[in-house]
Amino acid sequence: MKLYDANGMIGTYTRERVPIAGEEQFFQLANRVGIEKSVLYHVDARSLNPLVGNKKLIEVCKRNQSIEPCFVLSPHYKYAIGWEKTEQQLLENNVRFIRLFPKENGYTLASNHTQEMLEMAERLNLNVMLNYTSIYSDNGEDPYFDTLCRRFSHVPIILTDVQHLRNMMWYEYLELHSNVYVEMSVNNNWLTYEETVRLFGSERLLWGSNMPFNHPGSSITMLAYAELSDEDKANISHRNLQRLIGRN
Amino acid sequence: MDLIELVQKGLPFEDIFLVDMHCHLGAYNSLYIPYIEESEQALQYSRTMGRMGVNYSVVSMLRGLASGELSANLDLYGFMQQDEKLLGWVTYIPSLITESLDIAERCFTLTNRFIGFKVHPEINRYPIFGPDYIPMWEYAHERGLIVLAHAWGANSEPSMFREIAAKYSNAKILLGHCGGREPEISAAIQLANQYEQVYLDLNGAFIYSRLWLEHFVQRADTSKLLFSSDTMFNNVFWEIGHVAFADIPDEVKLDILGLNAKRLLAGIV
Numbered sequence: 001m002k003l004y005d006a007n008g009m010i011g012t013y014t015r016e017r018v019p020i021a022g023e024e025q026f027f028q029l030a031n032r033v034g035i036e037k038s039v040l041y042h043v044d045a046r047s048l049n050p051l052v053g054n055k056k057l058i059e060v061c062k063r064n065q066s067i068e069p070c071f072v073l074s075p076h077y078k079y080a081i082g083w084e085k086t087e088q089q090l091l092e093n094n095v096r097f098i099r100l101f102p103k104e105n106g107y108t109l110a111s112n113h114t115q116e117m118l119e120m121a122e123r124l125n126l127n128v129m130l131n132y133t134s135i136y137s138d139n140g141e142d143p144y145f146d147t148l149c150r151r152f153s154h155v156p157i158i159l160t161d162v163q164h165l166r167n168m169m170w171y172e173y174l175e176l177h178s179n180v181y182v183e184m185s186v187n188n189n190w191l192t193y194e195e196t197v198r199l200f201g202s203e204r205l206l207w208g209s210n211m212p213f214n215h216p217g218s219s220i221t222m223l224a225y226a227e228l229s230d231e232d233k234a235n236i237s238h239r240n241l242q243r244l245i246g247r248n
Numbered sequence: 249m250d251l252i253e254l255v256q257k258g259l260p261f262e263d264i265f266l267v268d269m270h271c272h273l274g275a276y277n278s279l280y281i282p283y284i285e286e287s288e289q290a291l292q293y294s295r296t297m298g299r300m301g302v303n304y305s306v307v308s309m310l311r312g313l314a315s316g317e318l319s320a321n322l323d324l325y326g327f328m329q330q331d332e333k334l335l336g337w338v339t340y341i342p343s344l345i346t347e348s349l350d351i352a353e354r355c356f357t358l359t360n361r362f363i364g365f366k367v368h369p370e371i372n373r374y375p376i377f378g379p380d381y382i383p384m385w386e387y388a389h390e391r392g393l394i395v396l397a398h399a400w401g402a403n404s405e406p407s408m409f410r411e412i413a414a415k416y417s418n419a420k421i422l423l424g425h426c427g428g429r430e431p432e433i434s435a436a437i438q439l440a441n442q443y444e445q446v447y448l449d450l451n452g453a454f455i456y457s458r459l460w461l462e463h464f465v466q467r468a469d470t471s472k473l474l475f476s477s478d479t480m481f482n483n484v485f486w487e488i489g490h491v492a493f494a495d496i497p498d499e500v501k502l503d504i505l506g507l508n509a510k511r512l513l514a515g516i517v
Contacts, residue, residue, distance in 0.1 A: 001256070019460045033493060034256070164482065168280050186455055188486035190296070190479050191282050215460050217255075217493025218486045224258035225299055225485035 001224060004037040004238035005030070005216070006183045007129075007160040007208030010060055010067070011043030011053070020212035023060060030066075033216050035209065037066050039129075039241065041099050045072035050105060051080055058093055068245055070097035070129060073120075074105035075113040083120060090124060096245055097158075099129040109135065110144040118152045127244050129158045129183075132166070141169050149177040156181055156244055161210050164189045174200045181244075184236070185210035185219045193226035193236070202232035206241050251501060255492040261301030265506035267517065268302050268484055270396060270424060270449050270476035273327065274310030274320070281480045286311075290327045290334075293479065297333060300484050303506060304333055304517055308366035308396070310480075312339030318351045325358055335516065337366035337396055342380035349383060356391070360516055364394030364420070369403035376404045377412065385412060388419035394512070395421050396449065399436065400428035406436035413443045420445045420512070422474065425452035426464075433457055437464065440472040447512065450504070451476040454490050461494040461504075473504045474512070 008030075012022045020026050030038060042060065045053025050072040061067045071093075077086040090098070098121060100114065107113045121128050135145040149157055160183040162170045167189055173180045174196070184193070185208040196205060207223055209216035223237060254261065273293070275284050283289035286309075297305060307327070309320035321338050328334045338355045340348040355362045365384055369376045376397060388395050399406045406427040413421055426436040426448050433453060440446045450473060454460060464473060475491060477484035491501050510517055 016458060018458050019463070165279055171280070188455070188482045189279070189281075190481070190483045191292070192483065195280075195282050213458055215454065215490055215493060218454070218489030221255045221258075221489035221492060222483060222486040224256060225488075226258075227295075227299065 001220070001233060002238045003033070003035045003207060003220065004241040005035045005209045005211070006039050006158065006206035006241050007185055008038045008040045008211045009043050009046070009213075010040045011056065013043045013047065013212060015047050018212040019215070026211060027064065029211065029216065030209075033220060035216065036238070037068060037241075039068045039070050039097050039245075041070040041072050046099075046101050046104055050074045050076050068097065069093060069095050070099050071095045072101060072105070073098045073117050074101070075107050076105065078113070078116070083116065087120060087124060090126070095126070096247065097127045097129055100134065101131070102134055109142055109148070114148065118148065118155060121155050122152055125247050127156045127158060127247065129160055131160045132162045132170075135159070136163065136166065141166070145173075146176070149173065149180055153177070153179050155179060156247075158183055158206065158244075160208060161186050163187075164192065167192065171196070171199065174204060180204065181206055181240070183208040184222070186214055188218070188222060193223065193228055197228055197232050202228070202235040203240060205236045207237045251492050251498065255488060258299075260299060261505075264301065264502065265510060266300065266302050267475065267506040267509035267513070268305040268477050268479065269422065269474045269509055270451055271305045271307045271479040272310050273307055273324070273480065276310055276314065276481070279481065286323065286327075289480065290331070294331055294333075296479070296484060300488065302333065302484060304335055304509075305479070306335040306337055306363060306396075308337035308339050313341065313366070313368045313371050316341065316344060316347075318344065318347050321351050321355050325355060325362075328359070328361055334361075335513075336362040337364060338362050340365045340367050340381075340384045342367075342372055342374045342378060345380060345383050349387060352387065356393075363513060363516060364388060364396065366396045368398040370398055370401040374403060375408065377408050385416045385419060389416040390418070392418050393420070395419055397421060397424055399423040400425040400432070400452065405432045406439055407432060409439060409446070413439060413446050417443075417445060420447065422447045422449045424449045425478075426450065428452055429457045430459070433459060434467075437468045441469050447472045447474055449474055449476050450490070451478040451482060451487050461490050462496060465494070465496045465500055470500050470503055471508055471511070474509055475505050
């Protein structure tokens, strides 16, 4: 299988202990398991400061041609340099993916900040990534997520590390919103690929590793053994992500 | 073809002995599981086993834990009769002591392919150290049975099993999910290293813990590590990747995948 990773984080994470210590180990493992291309954000963009971390990401990309950069966007940009200069940076660095971490970066999903960033994504034809815990808590899924998906129906919104115990909810997102994509790294339900493809097709499912948190091996075998056509497997393993990368 | 090549191509394990120690059949309340009819589910699961090359799966019935239908254990016997690759866990519900033990006696008399008890203190919301589990522990201790206990949550952390392991030394304990996260994973490993009869059930130990199999192999007695999937909640295709791609010796992989279980289940498999 040709593997393009839709969900990875590069850098040295110090908020908790993870099995991969940094950039070198990350790429050693990615190469060992055969990942050819990765959409990555920098750990410091999430855990330290988005402007600082995204700058580091660009330096990493210069050293590694296999990376497709994913900028973490947050209102920090608005107050530090303004949205106009932010857009310039996105264009200059050929960034096709942005990630939002409302909880970590000090704002809410329902804030006007999120609205402004999604308007930017719409203007620039960017793909937006959100991890599942950004929309899910003990109270359930944030209903505002549906509002965003509807309001920005032309913006691909990629839910990463979707939780296997919440399958009926992300089925609903796939059903109601043609712009929602699901990244499958920790989605390990029995027959999850077979059922999801049966219900919704394979065009909005993305293979991912969730490195450095999870080992990519389990995500590889989950797809390799799934009872799917070669066409569906190729869509999931790399074609869907390639299509998102190539959006103009 | 080596193990990694095999799994990258999605080929079944033909020459590797593979035992899945922790499986379920049935429907559940908070998750969509395909095939609501258990007989159809069992049939489809047989396909999954074939695709992976599983030699044996040890199954408990969700109906026998999440509802009072302990007769589900006898239905499991029916499935086991149709598929020799299925072994069974008899479910025990702490609020239904007499009924649970009656059914258990019937099941263990029917066949030695029922290898022990399955208990789930989180589904039944009762602590594993509670008095209503004592009859089960005594039963298992007297007969040298295995107890697969869900060991992740407020009622079932591995550290709660210390006194149980000390007291019921003839009952083998399989710590389900190894505690799920730290520090309970370390407690589980320590228990398995200290007590000969304590084993570690690996499914669920990797998904949220930020620990990979190498961590367990470095710290635990590797003869105590047992592969499992937690089917139908989860998928054997996902769990197998943790072992296949782990940076550990091949002989340890083979032990974990099935040879440790084969030793534990000597005379049955």
